[in-house]
Amino acid sequence: MFENLTARFEKVFRFLKGQGKLTEANIKEALREVRLALLEADVNYRVVKDFVSRIQERAVGQEVMSSLTPGQQVIKIVHEELIKLLGEKAEPLSLKGPSPVTVLLVGLQGSGKTTTAAKLALKLKKDGRHPCLVPADVYRPAAIEQLRVLAGQVGVPCYEPGQGESPESIVKAALNYAGSQRCDTLIVDTAGRLHIDRDLMEELRRLKQILSPEEILLVVDAMTGQDAVNVAEAFHKELSITGVILTKLDGDARGGAALSVRAVTGCPIKFVGVGEKLDALEIFHPDRMSSRILGM
Amino acid sequence: ARGRPVDQELLEELEEALIMADVGVNATSLIMARITEVIKKQRPQDSSKVQDILKDELVNLLTIPAHPLDPSSAKPFVIMVTGVNGVGKTTTIAKLANYWKNQNFSPLLVAADTFRAAAIDQLVLWGERIRVPVIKQQPGADPSAVVYDALEAAISRKHDLVIVDTAGRMHTRVNLMEELKKINRVISKKLPGAPHETLLVIDATTGQNALSQARLFKEAVGISGLVVTKLDGTAKGGTVIALCHELGVPIRFIGVGEGLDDIEPFDPVAFVEALLG
Ligand SMILES: Nc1nc2c(ncn2[C@@H]2O[C@H](COP(=O)(O)OP(=O)(O)OP(=O)(O)O)[C@@H](O)[C@H]2O)c(=O)[nH]1
Ligand SMILES: Nc1nc2c(ncn2[C@@H]2O[C@H](COP(=O)(O)OP(=O)(O)OP(=O)(O)O)[C@@H](O)[C@H]2O)c(=O)[nH]1
Ligand SMILES: [K+]
Ligand SMILES: [Mg+2]
Ligand SMILES: [Mg+2]
Numbered sequence: 001m002f003e004n005l006t007a008r009f010e011k012v013f014r015f016l017k018g019q020g021k022l023t024e025a026n027i028k029e030a031l032r033e034v035r036l037a038l039l040e041a042d043v044n045y046r047v048v049k050d051f052v053s054r055i056q057e058r059a060v061g062q063e064v065m066s067s068l069t070p071g072q073q074v075i076k077i078v079h080e081e082l083i084k085l086l087g088e089k090a091e092p093l094s095l096k097g098p099s100p101v102t103v104l105l106v107g108l109q110g111s112g113k114t115t116t117a118a119k120l121a122l123k124l125k126k127d128g129r130h131p132c133l134v135p136a137d138v139y140r141p142a143a144i145e146q147l148r149v150l151a152g153q154v155g156v157p158c159y160e161p162g163q164g165e166s167p168e169s170i171v172k173a174a175l176n177y178a179g180s181q182r183c184d185t186l187i188v189d190t191a192g193r194l195h196i197d198r199d200l201m202e203e204l205r206r207l208k209q210i211l212s213p214e215e216i217l218l219v220v221d222a223m224t225g226q227d228a229v230n231v232a233e234a235f236h237k238e239l240s241i242t243g244v245i246l247t248k249l250d251g252d253a254r255g256g257a258a259l260s261v262r263a264v265t266g267c268p269i270k271f272v273g274v275g276e277k278l279d280a281l282e283i284f285h286p287d288r289m290s291s292r293i294l295g296m
Numbered sequence: 297a298r299g300r301p302v303d304q305e306l307l308e309e310l311e312e313a314l315i316m317a318d319v320g321v322n323a324t325s326l327i328m329a330r331i332t333e334v335i336k337k338q339r340p341q342d343s344s345k346v347q348d349i350l351k352d353e354l355v356n357l358l359t360i361p362a363h364p365l366d367p368s369s370a371k372p373f374v375i376m377v378t379g380v381n382g383v384g385k386t387t388t389i390a391k392l393a394n395y396w397k398n399q400n401f402s403p404l405l406v407a408a409d410t411f412r413a414a415a416i417d418q419l420v421l422w423g424e425r426i427r428v429p430v431i432k433q434q435p436g437a438d439p440s441a442v443v444y445d446a447l448e449a450a451i452s453r454k455h456d457l458v459i460v461d462t463a464g465r466m467h468t469r470v471n472l473m474e475e476l477k478k479i480n481r482v483i484s485k486k487l488p489g490a491p492h493e494t495l496l497v498i499d500a501t502t503g504q505n506a507l508s509q510a511r512l513f514k515e516a517v518g519i520s521g522l523v524v525t526k527l528d529g530t531a532k533g534g535t536v537i538a539l540c541h542e543l544g545v546p547i548r549f550i551g552v553g554e555g556l557d558d559i560e561p562f563d564p565v566a567f568v569e570a571l572l573g
Contacts, residue, residue, distance in 0.1 A: 110526075
């Protein structure tokens with residue numbers, strides 16, 4: 001479906017074989033292919049622009065010009081720069097501080113917050129912690145029930161909100177509940193919302209103030225297109241997120257959103273969701289992501 | 297942009313706008329090639345004319361000849377709703393049932409997502425809210441069996457319209473796509489000619505992956521219409537331009553919010569204006 005970048009580069013550099021000399025013109029051609037590959041992978045237009053100009057600086061330098069395999073050399077540079085941008089190495093959750101430590105999950109509708117909350121609970125439980133799930137989505141029909149069912153599957157407690165209880169009141173009560181259940185970590189699921197919904201963004205600010213979360217994780221669907229930058233920028237501006245979780249990477253999306261989100265927030269991508277099952281949560285690997293985005 | 301000269305810079309800006317609206321690299325080059333040709337012929341002096349040429353081209357690509365989606369054309373009229381995870385299938389079903397109920401149809405909803413936690417409860421709550429009955433079984437039940445029961449119920453209770461909610465699934469998961477095919481077979485065996493409409497729900501925030509989704513869902517169960525959800529955000533949903541064009545499938549409705557009334561029949565002109573605006 002997508003032409004592999006290596007194959008594309010072969011085309012660009014093929015005519016070089018007879019000539020054996022690299023010019024700025026064919027580097028430019030190669031960079032055009034990089035640009036197209038990134039756009040096809042859904043990396044944001046502006047992010048691509050910046051990225052390609054950075055590559056260009058390195059590519060016209062000695063290391064490529066003097067290379068016998070310029071195509072390989074440019075691909076190597078692209079990979080290196082992508083990995084650099086994606087964050088070099090995996091970053092774990094930060095769960096310092098007095099108990100209960102709080103993790104707040106936020107994001108657009110349907111991105112995978114509730115499922116990811118349960119996945120995180122399972123992971124922390126396996127790590128020997130005592131997590132507790134908190135349903136602060138009072139809007140979506142059966143959202144609380146969904147988290148309760150998942151908590152049952154994981155085998156961790158789930159705070160039970162009263163009729164008509166507000167998200168603010170739920171998270172306040174959950175802080176006490178954690179103590180009564182001897183839980184050391186609260187994982188708070190929130191309602192999906194648009195980044196342009198002022199009231200609901202304001203609500204998140206209030207939840208943040210009550211909870212002082214150690215981690216505020218933006219849950220982003222890996223299939224997201226150009227809009228990822230708007231979403232990430234707005235959530236980051238409003239809440240100062242501490243990290244990102246990229247979901248639904250089990251499909252065939254190239255996942256360029258990873259690059260966009262990372263570029264505009266500077267926040268690390270901490271985990272990736274790779275399925276609907278609760279153990280389908282993996283540590284983020286920048287090198288794998290880089291290959292995936294490039295389609296190789 | 298009115299009064300600007302028609303030059304390379306203008307064309308580059310339009311190209312950028314298309315890419316930023318998720319139209320995709322290939323569809324964008326195709327569209328730019330076409331409008332460049334029209335510009336050569338018509339020689340417009342004003343940039344606003346170029347905008348109009350582009351609009352016409354996009355509206356053209358989005359106008360797909362197709363049967364109208366008319367629930368009175370069969371009884372019961374069966375609609376199967378499909379799509380990847382979290383795109384808005386269940387919410388769209390509630391909106392559609394409400395929409396047609398207000399036009400005096402009597403819908404029956406089918407909770408054939410027996411997999412996702414509380415998916416059945418979600419549909420049941422919507423059903424209560426709009427006072428439309430929901431056929432369901434236990435979590436984990438065979439979705440085909442739920443659908444079979446629902447069709448029997450729809451026939452005996454003389455419902456006009458049956459809308460089947462299916463579990464979200466990745467189009468790349470072969471066994472889950474087989475499950476969907478099975479549901480489809482059960483429906484057509486029980487009611488020849490049904491499902492009369494198979495909708496694929498596409499989330500407007502989705503990028504180029506929407507094409508792969510559409511290809512594989514179409515291959516599995518034959519998509520007859522699209523619903524584009526979440527157009528109330530800042531995403532433009534331009535990916536559906538390539539999708540309609542390639543698959544020849546019309547967009548039926550758009551979703552513009554989480555509420556019951558946040559659904560509109562698709563209007564290509566309004567869609568294109570929002571996309572370029
Ligand atoms: N294939 C796959 N599906 C996922 C993944 N993560 C979540 N899902 C599915 O995506 C859909 C939406 O997930 P939810 O957890 O309900 O999403 P949410 O963000 O809580 O949704 P709202 O609360 O409505 O905003 C469900 O069908 C999940 O099973 C993943 O990594 N891979
Ligand atoms: N803003 C906005 N949100 C929507 C729209 N349609 C659905 N949603 C929200 O998207 C989320 C997911 O919707 P669902 O209807 O549960 O999606 P689904 O496709 O049935 O999800 P699964 O069954 O888990 O695959 C919910 O929070 C809905 O309220 C829309 O048009 N606009
Ligand atoms: K989504
Ligand atoms: Mg949720
Ligand atoms: Mg659903």
